[in-house]
Amino acid sequence: DGGITQSPKYLFRKEGQNVTLSCEQNLNHDAMYWYRQDPGQGLRLIYYSQIVNDFQKGDIAEGYSVSREKKESFPLTVTSAQKNPTAFYLCASSIGVRTGGEQFFGPGTRLTVL
Amino acid sequence: AQTVTQSQPEMSVQEAETVTLSCTYDTSESDYYLFWYKQPPSRQMILVIRQEAYKQQNATENRFSVNFQKAAKSFSLKISDSQLGDAAMYFCAYYPPNAGNMLTFGGGTRLMVKP
Numbered sequence: 347d348g349g350i351t352q353s354p355k356y357l358f359r360k361e362g363q364n365v366t367l368s369c370e371q372n373l374n375h376d377a378m379y380w381y382r383q384d385p386g387q388g389l390r391l392i393y394y395s396q397i398v399n400d401f402q403k404g405d406i407a408e409g410y411s412v413s414r415e416k417k418e419s420f421p422l423t424v425t426s427a428q429k430n431p432t433a434f435y436l437c438a439s440s441i442g443v444r445t446g447g448e449q450f451f452g453p454g455t456r457l458t459v460l
Numbered sequence: 461a462q463t464v465t466q467s468q469p470e471m472s473v474q475e476a477e478t479v480t481l482s483c484t485y486d487t488s489e490s491d492y493y494l495f496w497y498k499q500p501p502s503r504q505m506i507l508v509i510r511q512e513a514y515k516q517q518n519a520t521e522n523r524f525s526v527n528f529q530k531a532a533k534s535f536s537l538k539i540s541d542s543q544l545g546d547a548a549m550y551f552c553a554y555y556p557p558n559a560g561n562m563l564t565f566g567g568g569t570r571l572m573v574k575p
Contacts (some may be wrong), residue, residue, distance in 0.1 A: 381502075386568075387567060387568070388565035388566055388567045389505075389565045391563070394561070433550060445556075446555060446561050446563065447495055447553065447563050449507070450507075452504070453504045454503050
């Protein structure tokens with residue numbers, strides 16, 4: 347089955363620690379995205395990548411980092427510089443730039459800072 | 461900056477009835493796409509329907525249809541014959557392929573379906 351997988355489903359972090367959220371897709375999509383969702387709110391874009399080895403900051407990139415070494419993978423690292431990282435994180439992909447609004451989403455990772 | 465506004469935080473509808481969710485957006489672009497996404501309790505986002513700005517005809521997908529008013533920058537979603545499985549958060553979203561390539565979401569509308 348083609349789709350997007352995210353792991354882990356739940357993640358707990360102590361303050362001051364970096365954590366990495368995994369996102370893998372087997373849809374052969376060029377573009378991938380990371381969003382943050384806080385309770386009762388919409389999605390906010392953290393980072394996106396339109397092609398391997400290239401990525402751009404979204405609206406709330408501070409305290410986060412990404413890499414895109416493979417087409418299938420777009421991991422997100424939440425660093426200790428992110429002051430309020432507790433949130434729900436969604437990864438998505440799209441075929442390309444022209445169809446970038448039509449995104450396929452993973453099941454999400456719930457990150458909680460203890 | 462583009463903004464997307466959903467003025468109804470919550471809506472409810474009786475099963476088998478019709479409900480309309482509102483969305484307005486602000487842009488200076490002429491080429492863009494509009495979407496409605498559904499987020500059920502599982503929290504995985506699902507694309508419901510899309511509309512190209514250059515198309516005058518309103519998009520339809522089975523029980524889902526939109527009312528796209530380009531001049532008014534309005535993009536409402538109509539759900540006909542509502543089903544219990546339609547209960548979810550619905551997000552309106554805007555995408556300009558030639559200006560920033562970022563999908564901008566509204567704040568969402570929670571739809572409750574009463575049996």
